[in-house]
Amino acid sequence: PTLSARPLFRLVDHGDPIRIDPTSVGTSGDRWIDGFLEANHTHLRRLDLRTEVETRGGVRLVVHPGGHLGAVPLVSPATRRVAAGLLVQPRFHWAALGAVLNAIGFAVEPNLGQAPLVPGSAREVPTWLLAAPVLNRLEALLRHLKRGFVECTEVRSSPRGRILWQQWAQRNVARGEWSRLPCTFSELDDDPEIIACVRWTLARLEQDLSSQIDSLASRALYERIRLLGHELGPGHKQRPRSSGQASGSGWLTDALQAMGWVAEERGLGGARSLDGLPWNLAADQVWEAWVAAFVRDLAPNLGLTWIGRGEFQCRLNWRGSLSSMGALIPDTGLRGPRRVIWVDAKYKAHLSLLGRYGWHGLREVVRDAHRADLHQALAYAALSATEDTYTVLAYPQLGNEHHPVMTVATLASGRRRVRLVLAGLPFGFRSPSHREASLSAWREFLSSPLHPGTTSG
Numbered sequence: 001p002t003l004s005a006r007p008l009f010r011l012v013d014h015g016d017p018i019r020i021d022p023t024s025v026g027t028s029g030d031r032w033i034d035g036f037l038e039a040n041h042t043h044l045r046r047l048d049l050r051t052e053v054e055t056r057g058g059v060r061l062v063v064h065p066g067g068h069l070g071a072v073p074l075v076s077p078a079t080r081r082v083a084a085g086l087l088v089q090p091r092f093h094w095a096a097l098g099a100v101l102n103a104i105g106f107a108v109e110p111n112l113g114q115a116p117l118v119p120g121s122a123r124e125v126p127t128w129l130l131a132a133p134v135l136n137r138l139e140a141l142l143r144h145l146k147r148g149f150v151e152c153t154e155v156r157s158s159p160r161g162r163i164l165w166q167q168w169a170q171r172n173v174a175r176g177e178w179s180r181l182p183c184t185f186s187e188l189d190d191d192p193e194i195i196a197c198v199r200w201t202l203a204r205l206e207q208d209l210s211s212q213i214d215s216l217a218s219r220a221l222y223e224r225i226r227l228l229g230h231e232l233g234p235g236h237k238q239r240p241r242s243s244g245q246a247s248g249s250g251w252l253t254d255a256l257q258a259m260g261w262v263a264e265e266r267g268l269g270g271a272r273s274l275d276g277l278p279w280n281l282a283a284d285q286v287w288e289a290w291v292a293a294f295v296r297d298l299a300p301n302l303g304l305t306w307i308g309r310g311e312f313q314c315r316l317n318w319r320g321s322l323s324s325m326g327a328l329i330p331d332t333g334l335r336g337p338r339r340v341i342w343v344d345a346k347y348k349a350h351l352s353l354l355g356r357y358g359w360h361g362l363r364e365v366v367r368d369a370h371r372a373d374l375h376q377a378l379a380y381a382a383l384s385a386t387e388d389t390y391t392v393l394a395y396p397q398l399g400n401e402h403h404p405v406m407t408v409a410t411l412a413s414g415r416r417r418v419r420l421v422l423a424g425l426p427f428g429f430r431s432p433s434h435r436e437a438s439l440s441a442w443r444e445f446l447s448s449p450l451h452p453g454t455t456s457g
Contacts, residue, residue: 008085008120009074011065013283014349015091019054020061026076026083030059035077037061043072043115046280047088067347069097070110070280071121085118085275087125090283092396092427094126097286098217099428104289106132108281112261115278122276127208128217130277134205134258135221135228138198141255142228145194151252153184161185194255196238201259202229203237239263284347287427291345291394292332294425294438301443304334304341314383330380339388341446342380346373351395351405351424374420378411381418390419390446397424404441421445 009018022032033053037044044051048066053059065088076083090097101108109132154160155172157179164182172180206225212218240259261277292309299306313329334341350370353362362370377391397404405424410417423442429435 006082006084006119008087008118008124009063010124011063011086011088012091013065013067013069013088015065017062017064020063020074020084021058024084025074026081027078032077033059033061036074039075039077039080043074043086043278046070046072046115046278047086049086049088067283068280069283070278071118071125071276072278072280073116073118075116082116082119085121087118087121089124094129095215096428098126098128098215100286100290101129101132102217102220103428104286104293106136108285108289109133109136110279110281112277112279113257117275118278119275122274125276125279126215126217127212128215128221129281130279131205131209131221132217134201134262135224137251137255137258138201139224139228140251141194141198142231144251145191151184151250152187153182155180155182157181159183192236193238194252195232196236197240197259198255199229199232199235200237200239201262202232204262284345287347287396288331288345290427291343291425294442295332295334295343298439298442299334301439302334302336302341302447304336304339307333307335312383328379328383330383335384338386339390340384340386341390341392342377342383343392343394344373344377344380345394348373348395349398350393351422352398354422355405377420378418381411381420385416387416389416390421392421392423392446394423394425396427404438404445406441406445408445 007024009020009024011018022028022036025036027036037051044063046068047070048068050064050066052062052064054062063086069088069090071085071087073082074084074086075081110129112130112133153164159181160183162184164184167182168180172178172182202225206222206229209218209222209225213222240256240263288309296306296308307330309332310329312333313327315327316325318324330342331345332343334343348369350366350373353366354370359367373393377393381389381391404426407422409420411420412418423445425442426434426438429438
């Protein structure tokens with residue numbers, strides 16, 4: 001933890017655990033664990049953290065990171081006030097995460113807020129990570145405003161738009177105001193105050209990102225901000241009011257909340273605040289989007305058609321009183337007249353561990369997890385009747401290998417040939433040449449006549 005009144009504990013996703021003693025989270029004694037876990041259950045679950053108790057040399061809580069990135073507060077079980085913070089950083093470092101998010105167009109973004117601020121986290125988290133969701137919300141707002149509509153809420157004697165029945169039942173009926181209807185609707189109008197707040201927010205984000213302009217993600221967001229500013233044109237700027245208790249999922253509500261975060265300097269500017277917004281991001285979802293984007297770019301290299309994420313699914317028709325999962329849905333794939341390639345993204349270190357320790361050197365829990373992945377991949381092989389079927393498990397490639405590590409096992413089923421491939425892919429490319437080298441390696445491997453046991457890399 002950091003040397004401050006309220007420490008920040010740091011972990012790395014899928015990395016080593018940390019140990020928390022009672023004094024660092026504002027409590028004492030030997031029976032603090034249950035109260036602490038109860039008080040922080042939501043925060044620990046949000047980051048997919050696993051805990052266990054260690055009693056050697058005193059009672060401590062051992063926290064194991066999982067597959068989620070993010071920052072959450074830790075509260076004292078006695079006072080329920082924030083006593084510390086916990087940050088899970090990416091194992092591939094911030095620069096690689098930024099390159100990946102930029103490559104997928106920030107299609108996967110962190111979930112922000114919904115908890116108190118996290119002590120000491122603002123200067124640990126790059127500005128671009130938390131600025132991206134704000135910018136996405138502002139872009140959604142401006143797309144609606146271009147059509148000349150703003151969202152209005154009004155109590156009316158005649159209905160208009162959508163009636164807020166729950167509010168009507170709780171407030172108006174209780175007061176005997178049966179004919180007064182709370183309505184929400186879109187109205188053709190321009191709201192100069194909102195536009196002024198957007199200008200102010202964009203200017204602040206531009207200023208904050210300028211200090212990290214050497215980052216690829218920062219430069220991409222910086223250009224998007226400049227483009228939006230040009231579309232809005234010059235005009236009055238106004239600091240947004242507090243986000244307050246803004247709730248809901250409407251484009252206007254979301255944008256107002258995001259602008260309030262920036263106005264309150266809640267960890268989005270880095271240099272202005274020590275405490276940052278709580279957030280979480282599922283690393284496996286980022287990896288799935290990254291693999292899907294790579295396979296899309298690979299499609300023309302192999303003369304095949306790309307199957308996007310979730311575009312293909314095969315329903316499982318259960319009979320009987322019980323049922324399990326409803327469908328097989330590969331992450332992505334490629335398809336041609338005579339062959340199909342299914343690709344399933346796995347954000348695990350299995351490929352690296354196999355290379356280092358071999359199958360018999362793996363821990364039993366890792367072997368069980370990998371065995372389940374293999375069975376899942378082989379299930380995808382049954383989704384098509386093509387003679388030539390590949391089913392690929394795509395893992396993050398650790399280290400500085402110049403070429404992806406790939407290995408294949410061949411199974412014969414009548415006239416069909418099924419090839420099970422374990423393939424490595426870098427988590428982000430260092431340069432255009434690095435990207436082209438990876439595309440070339442995958443193309444050569446997936447288009448070459450291979451035999452059982454053939455390995456490349």
